[in-house]
Amino acid sequence: MSKLISEFITAGSFQRFGHKIFIRNETSHTQFIKSELITIKELKENGIIIEIPINICQKGHNLTVFFLKQDTIPKIKLPDSGHYREAIMQVMAKVENIEMHPTDKLLVNLDMNFTQNDVQLWKKIIQQYADKQEEIDKMLTDQLNTRVKR
Amino acid sequence: MSLYFDPKDKKNKIYIDYFENKSWLVIENSTSARSSIKKTLTQIGAKTANLLEADNITEAENLITTQKPHYIIANKMIQGTSSLDLFEVHIKTLPNRLKAGFFIITEANSLAEVAWALDYEMDGIISMPLNGAIIIQSIIKGVQRKLEPTAYLKKIEDGRTSYLSGELDKAIEQFKSSLLLEKNAFEAMTFLGQIYTEQNLLPEAIEAFEKSLLLNSSYFKTLNLLGLLYYQQKDYKKSYDINLLMAEHYPTAPERIPELIRLSIINKKYEDISNYYKIFQTIKSPAPTMQNSLSAGLAILGKYFSTINDTERGIEALKSAFAFSNGKYEILKSIVHSFESLNRTDVLLELFENTDLSLWPKEGQSIYFHTLHLNSSDDQKVIQEGEKLLKSNIRDPQMYRDIISRSIKMKRKTGYIENMVLEAQKHYPEQASEFDALLNSISKA
Numbered sequence: 001m002s003k004l005i006s007e008f009i010t011a012g013s014f015q016r017f018g019h020k021i022f023i024r025n026e027t028s029h030t031q032f033i034k035s036e037l038i039t040i041k042e043l044k045e046n047g048i049i050i051e052i053p054i055n056i057c058q059k060g061h062n063l064t065v066f067f068l069k070q071d072t073i074p075k076i077k078l079p080d081s082g083h084y085r086e087a088i089m090q091v092m093a094k095v096e097n098i099e100m101h102p103t104d105k106l107l108v109n110l111d112m113n114f115t116q117n118d119v120q121l122w123k124k125i126i127q128q129y130a131d132k133q134e135e136i137d138k139m140l141t142d143q144l145n146t147r148v149k150r
Numbered sequence: 151m152s153l154y155f156d157p158k159d160k161k162n163k164i165y166i167d168y169f170e171n172k173s174w175l176v177i178e179n180s181t182s183a184r185s186s187i188k189k190t191l192t193q194i195g196a197k198t199a200n201l202l203e204a205d206n207i208t209e210a211e212n213l214i215t216t217q218k219p220h221y222i223i224a225n226k227m228i229q230g231t232s233s234l235d236l237f238e239v240h241i242k243t244l245p246n247r248l249k250a251g252f253f254i255i256t257e258a259n260s261l262a263e264v265a266w267a268l269d270y271e272m273d274g275i276i277s278m279p280l281n282g283a284i285i286i287q288s289i290i291k292g293v294q295r296k297l298e299p300t301a302y303l304k305k306i307e308d309g310r311t312s313y314l315s316g317e318l319d320k321a322i323e324q325f326k327s328s329l330l331l332e333k334n335a336f337e338a339m340t341f342l343g344q345i346y347t348e349q350n351l352l353p354e355a356i357e358a359f360e361k362s363l364l365l366n367s368s369y370f371k372t373l374n375l376l377g378l379l380y381y382q383q384k385d386y387k388k389s390y391d392i393n394l395l396m397a398e399h400y401p402t403a404p405e406r407i408p409e410l411i412r413l414s415i416i417n418k419k420y421e422d423i424s425n426y427y428k429i430f431q432t433i434k435s436p437a438p439t440m441q442n443s444l445s446a447g448l449a450i451l452g453k454y455f456s457t458i459n460d461t462e463r464g465i466e467a468l469k470s471a472f473a474f475s476n477g478k479y480e481i482l483k484s485i486v487h488s489f490e491s492l493n494r495t496d497v498l499l500e501l502f503e504n505t506d507l508s509l510w511p512k513e514g515q516s517i518y519f520h521t522l523h524l525n526s527s528d529d530q531k532v533i534q535e536g537e538k539l540l541k542s543n544i545r546d547p548q549m550y551r552d553i554i555s556r557s558i559k560m561k562r563k564t565g566y567i568e569n570m571v572l573e574a575q576k577h578y579p580e581q582a583s584e585f586d587a588l589l590n591s592i593s594k595a
Contacts, residue, residue: 003398004394004414004421004422005390005397005413005414005422006419006421006425008397008398008402009402009429013260013262013401013402014433015260015433016437017277018279041279042182042280043279043281044186048279049279099180099181102179102205103179103229103230109182111182126281126283126284129279129284130284130287133277133284133287133288136261136263136264136277137288137292139261140264140267140268140274140275141292141294142368143268144337
């Protein structure tokens with residue numbers, strides 16, 4: 001039987017890769033768990049920049065940032081203190097800078113530095129993004145590489 | 151592979167040397183992202199003085215044409231506007247791509263984004279979140295073939311320069327002469343096919359593309375252009391086969407979904423239709439940029455199911471199409487027609503009434519009114535809803551016809567109906583006689 005185009009189209013290729021993020025503000029004792037409103041913008045060597053709605057926290061606040069797998073549908077509520085079993089990683093971070101979003105007045109970019117984290121686990125998470133990027137790079141360049149010999 | 155790039159490592163000298171005299175333009179929305187990217191670029195040899203930045207399209211375009219930066223790294227969306235046009239500006243400003251390049255940053259980090267970058271012949275696509283080491287990894291991969299270009303590749307760039315400046319005959323000569331420099335000259339053949347297509351020499355174009363395909367069956371540009379050419383020539387079987395080859399090698403760009411579904415329907419690949427239906431039903435929260443294409447695809451599936459009287463799957467596909475349409479007029483119109491042919495506009499009305507229409511474009515809201523008109527026996531409600539939309543400057547001729555005919559049915563004052571007819575004629579003078587006819591029907595009644 002001949003092959004079909006649809007056999008090569010998967011839902012997975014349309015899904016976004018990444019993590020869900022929950023935030024617990026240890027300074028103001030509040031939580032923000034609308035992960036669909038949080039976008040990870042940058043993975044720093046020892047920190048992270050996220051896009052988030054305004055007024056969740058202020059410069060200097062201490063936060064606990066919880067990383068969940070993208071497809072996790074949490075069964076347990078984020079506790080007011082302590083560990084969260086649904087998260088694959090949690091870090092303590094301090095808000096170093098808040099930058100207004102260029103077009104959306106209801107969003108800001110939060111620049112945080114980690115104050116307490118598992119360095120190896122963080123490296124592993126960055127590596128996961130790097131692997132995904134490598135898959136993309138490979139697809140772009142492989143088509144041209146029939147001649148490139150280095 | 152280690153993510154860390156060591157500028158002092160001997161094997162990295164080639165990159166440091168290459169980038170030492172290259173200028174860059176970083177186009178990003180946020181200040182912090184721009185400074186992170188610039189810092190990263192200095193690690194691979196770029197000089198701080200050669201780094202430009204912009205946070206809006208106008209400034210970026212101006213910098214490209216005046217400063218001619220060799221490389222650009224741009225967010226796909228800058229302050230809500232696509233930066234894609236800048237790619238065209240850049241390639242025309244610096245047609246020799248051995249010394250220039252364009253990297254795009256995308257927030258939608260799905261594999262489907264790759265197809266989009268391939269379409270534009272970008273040097274790389276960097277997906278968010280940004281990370282210095284990951285950016286370096288992508289840039290290095292993207293410039294690999296430019297570091298020590300062969301005579302053939304140099305000739306290809308000469309040809310591209312002539313092609314972009316409109317010197318097609320000169321470009322043809324250059325591409326033909328490049329064939330002597332490389333046995334596996336698939337790019338040259340594809341460029342020739344591209345020029346022949348523009349010159350409307352279609353048999354020659356197809357021959358060139360097919361030759362390229364024999365040399366490299368996975369070169370995206372050939373697959374893309376040849377698939378399109380076959381489709382335009384109505385050679386749907388061959389177009390299907392080329393698109394199959396493309397799907398085997400690359401993720402499918404969401405924008406191509408509607409075309410692929412049409413191709414499957416034309417080629418009677420009914421199993422494809424069922425497969426698409428199943429695949430799309432499993433996508434629960436697609437990226438906003440993908441929703442229109444998915445909606446258009448689902449609307450075509452819904453229409454197809456309605457023509458073969460598969461009501462159940464038709465309704466389900468149309469419901470999903472509606473959910474992802476975001477009120478886009480053309481898609482909604484198609485969804486409405488399919489619901490009409492299934493005789494289930496009641497389902498559509500329910501969908502409308504469970505949706506916050508205030509976020510939709512005006513045209514989408516007018517379709518709600520027509521659906522309400524088709525389904526509701528409550529004349530008062532229909533007229534009130536119509537008047538509300540008219541007050542918000544949402545109107546079309548059919549809306550006036552519906553309000554007028556309902557008003558006549560309700561025996562509203564003639565003055566009201568006459569005013570409504572005058573207003574309709576003011577906005578749609580070309581249909582004045584039709585509105586008059588409605589008015590005349592009062593006296594007949």
